[in-house]
Amino acid sequence: MPALLFVYAEPGSVPDEEFNDWLDNEHVPLRVAVPGFQSWSRWAAVDGERPTYAGVYDLTSPDVLTSTPYTDLAQTRTEREEANLARIGLLDRRTYELLEPVYPPKNGDEYDPLKPGPYASIVEVDVKPEGEEEFNRWYDEEHIPMVTKVPGWLRSRRFVLLQCGAIGAGAADAKPLKYLAIHEWEIPPQYESAEMKAAMATEWSKKVMGNILSFRRRRLRLLRTWSRA
16 A cells, blocks of 8 residues: 655754754654655745644555564664654644546656655645545546646646654644645645646536635745665
8 A cells, every 4th residue: 555654843952953964864864774764855935834844755555564574763862863853843744645647747657756746735634524435536526627727837746644743842832634636746835826727627626615624825945855776
């Protein structure tokens, strides 16, 4: 079962330069070597909202996170990692299951998952239980096909929450919603484009919106990626 580890982070009292150096040169590289991790990327907010940073990791299965060697990482932390985790403002970890079918990316088989689009929109949704089946059909059958017409679209994927947990001063506010969509873009998301407005203006869209309990949308830009040597 393909899965996703999605992590929001806020430096807190860790200086920003130190925070990024730790993640780029210590924290993420240790995960590059873990079997079952398939991609590694870091992102930063461009919408002026917090959390400021995000990490996205594709997994072969959620079991990767409960098995060695990944679980050994918590037992072998460096002094710097221990110190930064004690001062961090937020580390909000979510594990998701990939929802299928997956809509083909713009470049088809030529799309490289190790090189995601330079921008992403992150959409979280909670839906009334009686409206979930229709919500999922709408997203797969109408919404994503229309989103692909928006200028700059590269790829869209959907996930459902499996587990979550957070540490830091902001942990009490870390309450992920059930459904997650990640849309990748060549340019900043064009929310005001005619194509995006059309995607939200159909009769089916209006019906589905009546069953939405909570909705959040973030805009991120890619900081960097990693690959195995």
